[in-house]
Structures are given as C-alpha cells and as structure tokens.
Amino acid sequence: MDPAERALLESTVGDAIAAADATAIDAALTDLGWLEMLDAEPRAAIEIVFHALGATNGTASALDDVMVSALGIAPRADLAVLLPAFGTWDPPGHLDGDHAHADGIATARASVAREFVVVCTSGTDLYVVTVPQSSVDVVPVHGIDPDARFARVHVDTGAGVGVRLDPDAWEASLALGRRAVAQQISGATRSMLALARTHALERVQFGRAIVRFQAVRHRLAETLVAIEALDATLAAAADERTPLTAALAKATAGRTAQTVAAHCQQVLAGIGFTTDHPFHRFLKRTMLLEGLLGSSDDIAVAIGRQLLDARRVPTLIEL
Amino acid sequence: MSEPGGGPVISDFRAELHTWLDRHHDELAPRYAAPGTLDEQVAQMQRVKSILFDAGWMRFGWPEAAGGLGGSPLCRTELGASLAARDLADPGLFSLIEVLAPTLIDFAPPALTAEVVPLLLSGAEMWCQGFSEPGTGSDLAALNCRAVPNGDPATASSWVINGQKVWTSLAQYSDRCVLLTRTGSTESRHRGITAFFVDMDTPGITVAPIEMINGVREFAEVFFDDVVVPADRILGTVDGGWAVAMSILPFERSSCFWQRIAYLYRRLEQAVEIAPDTDRNAEIAGNALVHLHALRARSRATQHRLADGATLGAETSIDKVLVATAEHATYDAIRRLLPAAVAVDDDANGIMWRAEYLYSRAATIYGGTAEVQRNIIARRLLDLGPDD
Numbered sequence: 001m002d003p004a005e006r007a008l009l010e011s012t013v014g015d016a017i018a019a020a021d022a023t024a025i026d027a028a029l030t031d032l033g034w035l036e037m038l039d040a041e042p043r044a045a046i047e048i049v050f051h052a053l054g055a056t057n058g059t060a061s062a063l064d065d066v067m068v069s070a071l072g073i074a075p076r077a078d079l080a081v082l083l084p085a086f087g088t089w090d091p092p093g094h095l096d097g098d099h100a101h102a103d104g105i106a107t108a109r110a111s112v113a114r115e116f117v118v119v120c121t122s123g124t125d126l127y128v129v130t131v132p133q134s135s136v137d138v139v140p141v142h143g144i145d146p147d148a149r150f151a152r153v154h155v156d157t158g159a160g161v162g163v164r165l166d167p168d169a170w171e172a173s174l175a176l177g178r179r180a181v182a183q184q185i186s187g188a189t190r191s192m193l194a195l196a197r198t199h200a201l202e203r204v205q206f207g208r209a210i211v212r213f214q215a216v217r218h219r220l221a222e223t224l225v226a227i228e229a230l231d232a233t234l235a236a237a238a239d240e241r242t243p244l245t246a247a248l249a250k251a252t253a254g255r256t257a258q259t260v261a262a263h264c265q266q267v268l269a270g271i272g273f274t275t276d277h278p279f280h281r282f283l284k285r286t287m288l289l290e291g292l293l294g295s296s297d298d299i300a301v302a303i304g305r306q307l308l309d310a311r312r313v314p315t316l317i318e319l
Numbered sequence: 320m321s322e323p324g325g326g327p328v329i330s331d332f333r334a335e336l337h338t339w340l341d342r343h344h345d346e347l348a349p350r351y352a353a354p355g356t357l358d359e360q361v362a363q364m365q366r367v368k369s370i371l372f373d374a375g376w377m378r379f380g381w382p383e384a385a386g387g388l389g390g391s392p393l394c395r396t397e398l399g400a401s402l403a404a405r406d407l408a409d410p411g412l413f414s415l416i417e418v419l420a421p422t423l424i425d426f427a428p429p430a431l432t433a434e435v436v437p438l439l440l441s442g443a444e445m446w447c448q449g450f451s452e453p454g455t456g457s458d459l460a461a462l463n464c465r466a467v468p469n470g471d472p473a474t475a476s477s478w479v480i481n482g483q484k485v486w487t488s489l490a491q492y493s494d495r496c497v498l499l500t501r502t503g504s505t506e507s508r509h510r511g512i513t514a515f516f517v518d519m520d521t522p523g524i525t526v527a528p529i530e531m532i533n534g535v536r537e538f539a540e541v542f543f544d545d546v547v548v549p550a551d552r553i554l555g556t557v558d559g560g561w562a563v564a565m566s567i568l569p570f571e572r573s574s575c576f577w578q579r580i581a582y583l584y585r586r587l588e589q590a591v592e593i594a595p596d597t598d599r600n601a602e603i604a605g606n607a608l609v610h611l612h613a614l615r616a617r618s619r620a621t622q623h624r625l626a627d628g629a630t631l632g633a634e635t636s637i638d639k640v641l642v643a644t645a646e647h648a649t650y651d652a653i654r655r656l657l658p659a660a661v662a663v664d665d666d667a668n669g670i671m672w673r674a675e676y677l678y679s680r681a682a683t684i685y686g687g688t689a690e691v692q693r694n695i696i697a698r699r700l701l702d703l704g705p706d707d
Contacts, residue, residue, distance in 0.1 A: 232616035304605025
C-alpha cells in the first residue's frame with residue numbers, strides 16, 4: 001500500500017466510523033471490507049481501524065476478528081472470542097475431558113454472536129473449543145465506560161474435545177490483540193492531545209491564552225513525547241512480530257494513556273471535569289483498554305521476571 | 320568484504336562485524352579492570368580506533384574524500400553501538416567523532432578534510448568541540464568568544480581569538496578544536512558566529528580541566544588569549560558558523576543516541592545479572608526495559624529516516640527528551656537494584672556504578688536542557704505559537 005492509498009484509506013475508515021451510529025460501527029466496518037483487509041494487509045488494517053476507533057472513541061468488536069484470525073480460525077461477524085478476565089492474559093478457559101470452564105470478558109460482539117471461541121489449557125496443552133451462545137452466561141459490564149459494551153462471560157459446559165493448538169498459538173493471538181488495543185489507545189491519546197491543545201489556545205486567563213504559559217506548554221510537549229514513543233513501539237512490534245515486542249507496546253500504551261490523561265485533564269481543568277466536554281469519554285475508554293489483555297504494571301513485572309530468570313536484557317529491534 | 324549500503328545489507332554488516340569483534344576480542348579488550356581512569360579510557364579508545372581503522376571497520380560509512388570507504392552511515396552507527404555494548408569504548412567519548420568529523424566533511428576545504436579526518440578516525444588524534452561558554456549554556460547563540468580579522472574580514476590571512484569556552488569534553492587530550500566564535504555584534508546572535516578549526520598547540524590556549532560531580536575530569540575550561548588562527552581554518556563562511564553548529568544536530572540526535580542506547584541496555588543487563596531475584600526487582604527491571612525499548616524504537620526509526628535521506632529537524636527533540644528520560648530511568652533502576660553498589664561499595668563495581676549514576680544526571684542538561692527541548696516541541700511540533 002503506497003502512502004497515498006494509505007492516507008485515503010485512513011480518511012475513509014475514520015469518516016465511516018465517525019459517521020456511524022454508536023451501535024452500527026461494526027456494520028460500517030463490514031461494509032468497508034474490514035475482514036478482507038485484515039486477511040490481505042493485517043498490519044495496515046489493524047493500524048488504521050484501531051487507530052480510528054481510538055480517535056473517535058468508537059465501539060466495535062473488531063478485536064474478536066483480530067484474535068480469532070491469529071488463532072488460524074476464519075473470523076466472522078457472529079463469532080466472538082472469549083478474552084481473559086480484566087487485567088489478565090492467560091488463556092481464559094480450562095478443558096477438563098470434554099468439559100470447558102472459563103471466565104473472562106467479551107466485546108460488544110457477545111450480544112450478537114452465535115458462537116464463542118474459547119482457548120483452553122488442559123495440562124500443558126492448548127486447545128480451542130467453539131461453544132454456542134446458548135451455553136454461555138453473558139452479563140453486560142456497566143463499569144466505568146458502559147458505552148464500551150463489554151460483557152462478563154462465564155462458560156461451564158460440555159464442549160467436545162476441542163481442537164489442539166500449537167503451543168505458541170495463544171501467545172500469537174494475544175500479541176496481535178495487544179497490538180490492536182495499544183493502537184486504539186494511541187488513537188485515543190491523539191484525540192485527548194488535540195482537545196487539550198485546542199482548549200489551551202482558546203482559553204484566556206490573566207489576560208492571555210493559557211497556551212502562553214510554559215507550564216501548560218510543557219505538559220502538552222510531554223504528552224506528544226509520550227504518544228510518539230508509543231507509536232514507535234507499535235511500529236517496532238509490527239516490524240518484529242514477537243510476543244515480547246507486542247507486550248512492550250501494550251505496556252507503553254498503558255503508561256502513555258496515564259501520562260496523556262493526566263496532562264490533558266490538568267490543561268482542560270474545569271471543563272475537562274464535566275460530561276459536557278468529550279474528554280471524559282477518552283479517559284474512561286483508555287482506563288478500560290489499559291487493563292484489557294494485561295495492565296502496564298503487570299506486563300512490566302512479567303517482563304522483568306523474564307529478565308531476572310535469564311539474567312540478560314534482550315536488545316530486540318536491530319537497525 | 321563488500322561495501323555495505325543501507326537497508327537489509329546492514330544486518331550483513333552487523334553479522335560480519337560481530338564475528339570479527341569476537342575473533343579479535345583479546346586484542347581489543349581493555350588492559351585494565353573496569354572502569355579505569357579517564358587516561359586509561361581515552362588511551363583504550365584511541366587504541367581500539369587504530370585497530371579498527373587498520374582493519375577497515377572505522378572507515379565504513381565515511382566518504383572516500385575523508386579517508387573512508389563509503390557506504391551507509393548506518394555502518395558507523397552499528398559500529399559505535401557494538402563497541403558500547405561490548406565495553407570496548409566509552410560511547411560518550413567515542414561518539415564525539417559523530418559531532419566532529421561531519422563538520423569537517425561538510426564545511427572544511429577538501430584538502431584539509433582529506434588530511435585531518437583520517438587522523439581522527441584512526442585514533443592518531445583527539446579533537447574537541449568548543450561551543451559552550453560560561454554565559455552560554457542552552458542558549459548557544461549568545462556566545463561571546465571573539466574572533467577579529469587581521470585586516471579586512473574578506474581578505475585577512477589570519478584571525479585573532481580571545482575568550483573562554485567551558486564544558487569542552489576531553490580538551491586536555493585534544494590536538495584540535497572545532498571552535499565557535501563571535502564575529503558579528505553580540506546582538507547579531509546566530510547571524511554573527513564563525514567556526515574555526517584550531518590547533519590546540521597554538522600559543523595562547525590554556526586548558527583547565529573541571530572535576531565533575533563523579534570525580535572525573537572529562538570536561539575543561541579552555542581560555543583563548545590572542546590566539547592567531549589562519550583564515551584557511553575557517554569552517555564554512557565568515558558569519559556562517561550557526562549552520563556549522565546546526566549541521567551536527569542530525570548526527571548528535573541519531574548515531575550518537577544509538578550508541579548511548581546500546582550502552583544503557585548493557586548497563587541494565589549488568590545490573591540484572593547480579594541483582595537479587597525478588598518480585599520488587601522484577602518490577603524495577605521490567606519498567607526500565609519498557610522505557611529503554613520505547614526510546615530504542617523511536618531512535619531506530621530516526622536512524623532509518625536519516626539513512627533514507629530525510630532532513631532531521633525539530634522532531635529530534637522528542638528523541639532527545641526520550642534519551643534523557645530513559646537514561647535517568649535506567650540509572651534510577653540500577654540504583655534501586657544495586658543500592659549498596661552506588662552508595663557504599665568501594666570495589667571496582669561500586670566505583671563504576673557510582674560514577675555512572677552521577678554522570679547520568681547530566682542527560683537532561685547537556686545538548687539543550689530538557690526544558691529547552693520541551694519549548695521546541697511546543698513551538699515547532701505542536702504549533703502553539705510564541706510563549707512570551
């Protein structure tokens with residue numbers, strides 16, 4: 001895809017998501033050929049769609065397609081994936097003979113899916129089972145961001161023996177999912193920065209626009225530094241596709257969301273504390289996304305554990 | 320070995336380089352126990368440069384007109400990073416090449432470039448950079464060290480320099496100095512600056528090393544009293560010195576950073592090798608790698624943009640903030656992983672960690688403070704308008 005094609009696609013996707021009703025973004029993505037894009041150009045598809053979802057605070061269930069496709073299963077609009085419980089990233093299910101137990105969360109697709117893909121451990125082996133919606137308990141999550149339409153999902157059902165997965169399959173699916181979520185956070189942080197920048201240029205106090213105050217400028221500069229660093233880790237994770245580069249991108253995304261939200265909320269001050277201003281939607285959405293597939297804190301601890309166990313620090317991403 | 324270019328060829332270059340460095344490890348390794356004195360570190364670097372120059376490695380990525388073998392500048396970047404990762408040369412000292420040689424190549428008469436750059440690359444000479452002054456920290460355009468022509472500035476055969484520089488790295492070891500002087504009025508700011516290439520044994524130059532917070536005398540004050548410099552040692556044009564100073568920035572913000580990053584990874588690894596295996600330390604080490612990786616990812620993109628011919632500009636202030644933040648974060652992590660080493664241990668390890676920890680505090684100060692970088696980001700990248 002050349003830069004002109006890419007720019008066109010970015011604006012097409014962004015416009016379509018922005019124009020769609022809140023509950024119709026999945027349909028808009030389908031119309032745009034999202035699944036075909038994901039199959040043909042997964043990197044560009046994930047970057048463009050998830051960035052746009054983040055930037056517009058749109059709610060979609062494209063994450064299901066991303067994670068399902070990485071398991072080697074054909075994604076479709078009525079197939080949901082069971083995500084690990086909030087803040088965790090191990091496979092959400094356990095297979096005991098032909099009986100599957102699982103607890104996790106699901107995207108907005110939980111309300112329309114006919115089947116759920118559940119990755120299960122069994123001993124040291126990895127399996128995937130597909131269970132019908134009728135044998136799954138789905139409870140909507142209200143939480144901090146009800147507009148995200150997540151659901152808590154409980155599975156306790158006969159599921160057949162399942163399909164044995166390659167031992168690395170879950171890690172690969174998790175890595176791609178983390179890249180998608182981190183990309184969405186990146187888009188959201190760009191929008192938070194844009195809101196804070198506009199406010200700083202327009203808001204007058206002490207006889208001048210507050211953007212003239214160095215304390216305000218430095219907060220916005222710090223914000224841009226954090227976002228650019230996140231985008232660099234996302235590019236690195238796409239260039240060198242390993243679980244570790246994806247984990248590092250996700251950890252950076254969560255940290256970035258915290259940094260950006262703190263600076264932008266302070267710059268937005270009173271208006272950013274109200275629901276009249278859109279900032280709160282981005283704040284709440286990124287608080288959810290930060291914990292999805294593992295928080296920055298927990299990922300950092302897990303990475304540090306690898307370092308101490310190996311007694312070495314991998315450099316990754318060479319020139 | 321074939322001449323390496325950019326792109327995928329750099330991985331071949333890296334592989335060959337590492338094979339060669341492995342094979343010549345004994346010859347290249349320091350002859351002293353780490354960290355060694357500054358005298359030992361400087362001698363080690365010059366010795367390593369000499370060996371690498373003779374073997375050709377120091378010449379890749381430099382133009383043939385400067386004694387190089389051509390090829391992508393990424394080769395230089397890769398070499399410097401490999402030496403830092405193996406503790407064969409201190410990256411802070413070694414990467415001075417990147418802010419000195421390109422200046423000569425871009426602004427000196429071709430004959431001078433051909434004569435002197437190989438001396439720098441081969442370790443036969445050391446050079447220093449005379450930019451900062453007591454009244455000129457991050458505000459470089461305020462510099463005041465004055466150069467006056469002997470006669471008409473257009474035809475003068477020599478100039479006389481008076482003034483003082485400070486924070487001049489390795490001045491006491493240096494044979495030459497790339498010197499910025501004031502040739503216009505003080506109010507002319509960046510329009511009235513001229514760069515000279517000065518021999519440090521010229522009468523009238525006095526070097527007074529400064530002891531840093533870590534006890535090392537890496538920097539010096541340099542005094543110029545009626546120092547006469549031939550006009551053919553002007554780099555660029557009279558009053559065109561700001562362009563000379565700015566031309567360094569792309570290298571300072573790319574290859575130099577990549578070397579520093581390699582060194583920070585190595586130091587974090589050394590701390591991880593010996594830190595107690597606790598959950599707390601896992602958190603500290605993991606967070607340090609998250610910081611370093613983000614910096615490395617950003618810098619990698621910058622190296623490739625430069626190699627692909629892009630003009631680097633204000634966006635490298637982001638790289639600068641990230642490298643400074645990550646250096647602080649790395650040494651803060653090391654201090655928490657090895658608290659006794661930094662604070663009380665008097666063995667070689669303690670001496671090294673203490674000196675390096677204290678040195679790391681400079682990261683947000685030199686090369687334009689963290690605050691100046693944020694001002695540039697606000698003005699140039701976020702387009703926030705003036706701040707007065």
